Each structure stands twice: as C-alpha cells, then as structure tokens.
Amino acid sequence: MKNRITLLAIFCGLMVSCISASAQCDSIANACAKRNMDPSFISDGQQYRALLVNADETAEFHVTFYGGTIYRLAACSGMTDGNLIFTIYDSQKNVLFSSGQYQNAPYWDFSVKSTVDCIIDAQLNPTTNAGSGCAVILIGFKQL
Amino acid sequence: MHFKGMLQMKKNFLFTSVTCIIITAFVLAGCKNTGKNNDKGSQPPVPKVDSNNATLLKINNQIFSIPSPIQTALLIKKSGYAYNRQILNSADNYAKYDTKYKRALNLGIYGADLGYISLYDQTQDALLYLASIEKLATDIGLSDMFNPTLVKRFQQNMGKQDSLLSMVSEAFTRSDAYFKDNKQPDISSLVLVGGWVESLYFAVQASTNTQANQKDIIRRIAEQKISLQNLVKMLQPYNNRPEYAQLIKDLSGLSDIFDNVEFVYNYVPPTVDVKNKVTSINSTSEVKMESAILKSISDKIVAIRNQIAG
Numbered sequence: 001m002k003n004r005i006t007l008l009a010i011f012c013g014l015m016v017s018c019i020s021a022s023a024q025c026d027s028i029a030n031a032c033a034k035r036n037m038d039p040s041f042i043s044d045g046q047q048y049r050a051l052l053v054n055a056d057e058t059a060e061f062h063v064t065f066y067g068g069t070i071y072r073l074a075a076c077s078g079m080t081d082g083n084l085i086f087t088i089y090d091s092q093k094n095v096l097f098s099s100g101q102y103q104n105a106p107y108w109d110f111s112v113k114s115t116v117d118c119i120i121d122a123q124l125n126p127t128t129n130a131g132s133g134c135a136v137i138l139i140g141f142k143q144l
Numbered sequence: 145m146h147f148k149g150m151l152q153m154k155k156n157f158l159f160t161s162v163t164c165i166i167i168t169a170f171v172l173a174g175c176k177n178t179g180k181n182n183d184k185g186s187q188p189p190v191p192k193v194d195s196n197n198a199t200l201l202k203i204n205n206q207i208f209s210i211p212s213p214i215q216t217a218l219l220i221k222k223s224g225y226a227y228n229r230q231i232l233n234s235a236d237n238y239a240k241y242d243t244k245y246k247r248a249l250n251l252g253i254y255g256a257d258l259g260y261i262s263l264y265d266q267t268q269d270a271l272l273y274l275a276s277i278e279k280l281a282t283d284i285g286l287s288d289m290f291n292p293t294l295v296k297r298f299q300q301n302m303g304k305q306d307s308l309l310s311m312v313s314e315a316f317t318r319s320d321a322y323f324k325d326n327k328q329p330d331i332s333s334l335v336l337v338g339g340w341v342e343s344l345y346f347a348v349q350a351s352t353n354t355q356a357n358q359k360d361i362i363r364r365i366a367e368q369k370i371s372l373q374n375l376v377k378m379l380q381p382y383n384n385r386p387e388y389a390q391l392i393k394d395l396s397g398l399s400d401i402f403d404n405v406e407f408v409y410n411y412v413p414p415t416v417d418v419k420n421k422v423t424s425i426n427s428t429s430e431v432k433m434e435s436a437i438l439k440s441i442s443d444k445i446v447a448i449r450n451q452i453a454g
Contacts, residue, residue, distance in 0.1 A: 060206045096414050
C-alpha cells in the first residue's frame with residue numbers, strides 16, 4: 001500500500017511540475033521583458049521558449065543577426081535573473097559570447113557589423129536550478 | 145491464505161508499478177513535446193546537431209528564429225525607396241481569407257504591411273490596415289491582442305515612428321505567445337511565414353528601383369538563405385497536411401534557388417565592452433549572387449506571395 005502511495009505521489013509530482021513549468025513560460029517571458037528589455041529595442045516579434053528537464057540539457061536557438069544592427073538578447077528562466085546561461089556560436093562553432101563569463105548576465109547587447117548566422121545554446125544554471133525549467137530568450141533590435 | 149494474500153499484493157504492486165511507469169513515460173513525453181504539434185509520428189526525421197555540452201539535441205529543443213519583417217522594411221526605407229502603396233496586399237482582401245490557415249498567413253502579411261506603412265508615417269493607410277488586421281485577428285482568436293484599445297493607442301501615437309513599430313512588434317509577440325500557450329505552434333509558424341514572405345516581396349520590388357540603394361537591398365535578399373532554411377524546418381512537422389505540404393514544397397523550391405547564393409564568412413574575434421554590456425561582433429561576411437539567380441528568386445517569391453494573398 002505504501003509503495004502504491006509513493007508511486008502515486010511521484011506521478012502526481014511529475015504531472016504538477018510539468019504543467020506548472022509550461023504555465024510559467026508566459027509569465028517568465030513577460031517578467032524577463034520588463035526586467036531586461038530596454039524600450040529603445042524593437043522586439044523581433046517572437047518569444048523563444050524551451051522546456052528543459054535538467055541542467056545538462058541544452059536548447060538551441062538558430063538566429064540570423066543582420067549587419068548594421070544592435071541586438072539585445074535577454075535570457076531568463078524563473079522569476080529571478082541568472083538562472084539561464086547562454087552561449088552564442090557562429091556557423092563555424094567559434095564562441096562569440098558566453099554569459100557564463102560575465103556572472104550569468106541576464107541580458108547583453110551585440111553590435112553586429114556584418115550579417116552572421118548563429119546558434120544560441122541555453123542551459124539552466126545548475127547552481128540555481130535543481131530541476132526542470134522554462135528557458136526563455138527574447139531578442140530586440142535597433143539600427144546602428 | 146496468507147500466501148495467496150502475498151501473491152495478490154505482489155500482483156497489485158506489479159500492476160501499479162507498470163501502470164505508473166507507462167503513465168509517467170507519457171507525462172514526460174508530453175512535457176518534452178510542449179509547444180510542438182501532436183502529429184510528431186509523421187514528421188520526417190530531423191538530423192541531430194552537434195554542439196558543445198549538449199546531451200539531448202532534437203527537434204523539440206531546436207528553435208528557429210525568423211527575422212522581423214520590420215528589419216527589412218527599415219533597410220528599404222534607409223536605402224531611399226519611396227513609399228509605394230502598390231506593393232501592399234490590398235486591405236480589402238481580408239474578407240477572402242476563409243480558413244484559419246489563410247488567415248494566419250495573411251495576418252503575417254498584413255503585419256509586415258503595417259510595419260512598412262508605419263515607417264513611412266502613412267496615417268490613413270495605417271488605420272486601414274490595422275482595421276483589417278483586427279478583423280483577421282479576431283477570426284483566429286486574437287481579439288485580446290488586436291483590439292480597439294490598440295487602435296486607439298496607435299492613433300494617439302501617429303507620427304511617433306518608434307512607438308508605432310514597438311506597438312506592432314509587441315502585438316505580434318503577444319500573438320506568438322498566445323499560439324504557443326494554446327498549443328498552436330503551427331499557426332504561429334504561418335504568421336511568421338507570411339511576414340517573412342511579404343518582407344522578401346518588398347525587397348525584390350525595391351531591388352529593381354533605380355532610386356534606391358540597390359546594393360544593400362540585394363545583399364539583404366541574398367542573406368535570406370539561412371532564414372528560409374529555418375522556415376522550412378519550422379514547417380516540416382506539419383508536412384502531412386495538404387495545404388502545409390504545398391507551402392513547404394513552394395518554399396523548398398525557393399530554397400533550391402537560394403542554394404546558388406554563396407555566403408562567405410570570416411571569423412574575427414569579437415571585442416567586449418563589459419561596463420556597457422556590449423559585445424561587438426567583428427566577423428565579416430560577403431554574399432555572391434548572380435543577377436539571373438536574383439531574377440529567379442524574385443519570380444518565385446512573387447508567385448508564392450500572390451498565391452498566399454490571393
């Protein structure tokens with residue numbers, strides 16, 4: 001009987017964490033925009049989201065940055081800053097930026113001279129995220 | 145009796161365990177598939193991508209960004225191209241779009257049109273297109289994003305270009321979030337496709353205008369190669385639906401033409417201004433595209449756009 005209750009509890013826990021993580025994505029994105037997006041940047045019209053089940057999992061965001069543009073990237077998971085670590089690679093896998101080198105900065109600006117195709121890898125911060133979480137990336141732009 | 149009881153308990157335990165494992169597997173699968181469609185079984189295989197520190201990379205964790213149509217519209221205006229009402233999809237056409245598929249695609253088209261109009265401060269046209277967007281949006285469940293309040297705010301900010309562009313972008317960002325929250329990433333993708341097609345359509349129209357700085361516009365057209373590949377990948381999960389399949393086929397045909405565009409990239413180490421949180425991406429890129437390829441791209445995108453707009 002005890003085993004049944006334990007298994008049921010585990011199942012319910014998984015259900016609740018899955019549903020709540022999904023529901024939280026929207027509020028995380030809104031809070032992220034308020035905290036980290038400056039009004040001078042125009043949103044690119046999309047909310048990039050991925051549900052990560054642990055800190056070892058990586059979400060990939062494929063992005064083109066146009067030359068002559070300044071971009072702001074905001075990266076959030078949870079309602080406080082620093083929970084999502086993001087790294088930007090170019091098409092040759094050179095690292096262009098890693099927020100991990102800058103105290104897990106929740107946002108950063110990129111002045112792009114010439115158009116580049118990039119991949120942004122995002123991972124939950126293992127020191128602040130024990131379990132799953134919704135990874136949100138927001139992109140804003142303005143002309144150089 | 146005691147032995148039978150034990151046996152029964154073991155059976156119950158086994159049954160409960162197996163049931164829980166199966167249900168849990170489904171729950172976890174549901175978790176992982178959040179935001180993706182339910183027809184995954186019919187998706188074509190998507191290759192895994194190599195990346196540092198990545199332990200689980202599959203389609204669910206690959207997210208494709210489509211550049212905002214406003215970025216291309218900004219470039220077109222900066223290039224000296226005068227406002228041209230003729231290149232817009234007629235605001236009256238909204239009544240022709242009688243399915244969710246057509247409405248979503250044309251919502252994207254009208255969104256790009258509104259961004260273009262706002263850049264040129266065309267008040268009357270802006271209100272006309274906003275009204276069409278409001279009607280289309282209401283028909284596909286977006287009445288909260290495009291409502292009379294937005295129209296009023298838009299009217300109050302006429303002439304303030306940055307405010308108008310922000311409003312258009314925010315409304316489309318909220319729409320994108322709405323579709324993702326409501327398990328309709330297919331509709332979200334269609335809106336993005338519509339916006340992308342219309343912005344490329346603007347660019348090919350501007351590329352033939354001798355008054356504009358054609359070099360920058362042609363370069364921007366060539367730079368759409370990867371974005372187009374991302375668009376096709378984004379639509380692939382819905383390839384089992386006839387109308388999506390046709391759209392994918394059309395865009396794949398365009399992508400085949402874009403394969404002739406050469407993109408040369410040279411990595412240059414970035415420089416960082418830590419104090420201001422700015423990294424300068426110093427890498428350079430060049431595009432090489434023959435005029436015959438530009439002509440083929442132009443012809444194809446005009447055909448696709450007119451097919452969508454009707």
